[in-house]
Every structure is written in structure tokens, then in C-alpha cells.
Amino acid sequence: MxxxxxxxxxxxxxxTSGFAKLARKAALNMMIDAGLPLDSTEAYKLLREIIAQKGSNYDKHFNVLTKTVFGEEKPLLIALGMINYHNVKFALLRxxxxxxxxxxxxxxxxxxxxxxxxxxxxxxxxxxxxxxxxxxxxxxxxxxxxxxxxxxxxxxxxxxxxxxxxxxxxxxxxxxxxxxxxxxxxxxxxxxxxxxxxxxxxxxxxxxxxxxxxxxxxxxxxxxxx
CATH class of the missing domain: 3.40.50.1000 (HAD superfamily/HAD-like)
Structure with a gap:
């Protein structure tokens, strides 16, 4: 027995897969509204490439994203992305x-x-x-x-x-x-x-x-x- x-x-x-996708897209839209010079499709494609390279447990995906786009990290955009990602993630976590x-x-x-x-x-x-x-x-x-x-x-x-x-x-x-x-x-x-x-x-x-x-x-x- x-x-x-x-x-x-x-x-x-x-x-996991469903809520993570929604949370990441929400975070990127917030970053785009605040000055990230990519459209939503471009931003999500780049973020997925970074996640594939760094792994899903890496905690600085948005840092890498802004450095890739601007040549340096952008703290405001990183913070906006992280906060919105976590807010959406926790709201959907069931x-x-x-x-x-x-x-x-x-x-x-x-x-x-x-x-x-x-x-x-x-x-x-x-x-x-x-x-x-x-x-x-x-x-x-x-x-x-x-x-x-x-x-x-x-x-x-x-x-x-x-x-x-x-x-x-x-x-x-x-x-x-x-x-x-x-x-x-x-x-x-x-x-x-x-x-x-x-x-x-x-x-x-x-x-x-x-x-x-x-x-x-x-x-x-x-x-x-x-």
C-alpha cells in the first residue's frame, strides 16, 4: 500500500505557464508606457530570449532587458516591470x-x-x-x-x-x-x-x-x- x-x-x-505569460506581458506594457522603445511583440520576444538564456529562476530579467536595449540598466523601468509583474502574478495565483x-x-x-x-x-x-x-x-x-x-x-x-x-x-x-x-x-x-x-x-x-x-x-x- x-x-x-x-x-x-x-x-x-x-x-504556471498561463499566469507567467500574462504577468510578463503586463509588466512589459507598463515599461513601454514609461519609455521602453519597443512594441509589445518585440519586448516579449526579447524577454523570452533572456529567460531562455538565464533560466526562469534568475531574478534580474528586466535588468538584462533594459541593458540590452539602452546599453545600461534603467532602474525606473526595472522597478515598474518588477512591481507590475508581481502584482499581476499574485492576483492570478490560484x-x-x-x-x-x-x-x-x-x-x-x-x-x-x-x-x-x-x-x-x-x-x-x-x-x-x-x-x-x-x-x-x-x-x-x-x-x-x-x-x-x-x-x-x-x-x-x-x-x-x-x-x-x-x-x-x-x-x-x-x-x-x-x-x-x-x-x-x-x-x-x-x-x-x-x-x-x-x-x-x-x-x-x-x-x-x-x-x-x-x-x-x-x-x-x-x-x-x-
Missing amino acids: LKAVFFDIDDTLYD PFPRTTSTLINLKSKGYRLGVISNGITIKQWEKLIRLGIHHFFDEVVTSDEIGFEKPHHRIFEVALSRMGCTPEKSIMIGNKFSEDMMGAVNAGMSAILVNCKLTPEEEEYIEKEKLDVKVISDISELNEIL
């Missing part, structure tokens, strides 16, 4: 529908709940707190803290150790084939993918290897599976 259920955060518990009720149900069944996430520890905790679900989790394990990112087996091993669980009695819930599913399977765990569109090659691999993996379209389906 399963004892521990681990979750990814971004695009598993809430719509768990996916039925996420909270699913977590309540799993806790009521006696499962221990944990998080395994690639990201900066403080930022991941901030997300869980602002989503209003941090109190459901017994352990939160991040790549920032461990020094290894999913799908590396080490981050899963540390999470299992902290929860006092064996791989055979644990399951990973996430949205990424490689990071979440393959990482968990290679650590000896089973996995469930949610909000994930598998490629034909990925579907074939799961079937061929007879992996202990399920794919669901809504997190509330966990109530029937677990």
Missing part, C-alpha cells in the same frame, strides 16, 4: 480547480504528502504559501537545497529518506515526462502524469517498458486512483 505521495509544483498544482479538495482527501486517507521541485527553495515555499496549500506537505525538497535537479535520482532519494518511505510505497505526481515520470521511475517509484500531453514516442516507450505510469487530465482523478 502506498504511504507517500510527492508532487511537482509548477503546472501540476497551479497554472491552485488548479479541485487541487485543495484533493489534497484534503489524500491527507484524510492517511497519506504523507511531499513536494519534489526544481527551483529555489524560498521561491517554492512562497508559491505554496500564496496558493494556500503549504500546510498539507510534510516535506518540501528542492534542487536548490539538494544540489541535483530532477530527473537525477539523488533528489528523489533525499525526499524518500526525509519522508521515511521506500520507493515501492511512494508515487510522484507531475506534468513532465522526463523530470517527473522518468526521474521517479528510475528511483524505483511509480508515477502519475497530469496536465501532460505525451508524444507518440513517449507513449510507445511507456507501453514497451511496461512502466508503472498513469496519465490523467485532472488532479481530482487521484481521489479514485489512490
Whole structure:
């Protein structure tokens, strides 16, 4: 019988991609109104290039953007962008529908709940707190803290150790084939993918290897599976 259920955060518990896009565009529009000499399409394209280069956890994307455009950082534009980004982000930050009720149900069944996430520890905790679900989790394990990112087996091993669980009695819930599913399977765990569109090659691999993996379209389906 399963004892521990681990979750990814971004695009598993809430719509990271959707809200981030809206928040970034709102921030850029504010910067354009204040003097950034780009139209919205140009600005968003440049920002995405910077994010791809620096990584999503880098905290000075707007600094790089203004330096790229002007040859130097523009503190006023940076501050306007950051403030508007965070204001919009926090206004939109909500768990996916039925996420909270699913977590309540799993806790009521006696499962221990944990998080395994690639990201900066403080930022991941901030997300869980602002989503209003941090109190459901017994352990939160991040790549920032461990020094290894999913799908590396080490981050899963540390999470299992902290929860006092064996791989055979644990399951990973996430949205990424490689990071979440393959990482968990290679650590000896089973996995469930949610909000994930598998490629034909990925579907074939799961079937061929007879992996202990399920794919669901809504997190509330966990109530029937677990």
C-alpha cells in the first residue's frame, strides 16, 4: 500500500505557464508606457530570449532587458516591470480547480504528502504559501537545497529518506515526462502524469517498458486512483 505521495509544483498544482505569460506581458506594457522603445511583440520576444538564456529562476530579467536595449540598466523601468509583474502574478495565483479538495482527501486517507521541485527553495515555499496549500506537505525538497535537479535520482532519494518511505510505497505526481515520470521511475517509484500531453514516442516507450505510469487530465482523478 502506498504511504507517500510527492508532487511537482509548477503546472501540476497551479497554472504556471498561463499566469507567467500574462504577468510578463503586463509588466512589459507598463515599461513601454514609461519609455521602453519597443512594441509589445518585440519586448516579449526579447524577454523570452533572456529567460531562455538565464533560466526562469534568475531574478534580474528586466535588468538584462533594459541593458540590452539602452546599453545600461534603467532602474525606473526595472522597478515598474518588477512591481507590475508581481502584482499581476499574485492576483492570478490560484491552485488548479479541485487541487485543495484533493489534497484534503489524500491527507484524510492517511497519506504523507511531499513536494519534489526544481527551483529555489524560498521561491517554492512562497508559491505554496500564496496558493494556500503549504500546510498539507510534510516535506518540501528542492534542487536548490539538494544540489541535483530532477530527473537525477539523488533528489528523489533525499525526499524518500526525509519522508521515511521506500520507493515501492511512494508515487510522484507531475506534468513532465522526463523530470517527473522518468526521474521517479528510475528511483524505483511509480508515477502519475497530469496536465501532460505525451508524444507518440513517449507513449510507445511507456507501453514497451511496461512502466508503472498513469496519465490523467485532472488532479481530482487521484481521489479514485489512490
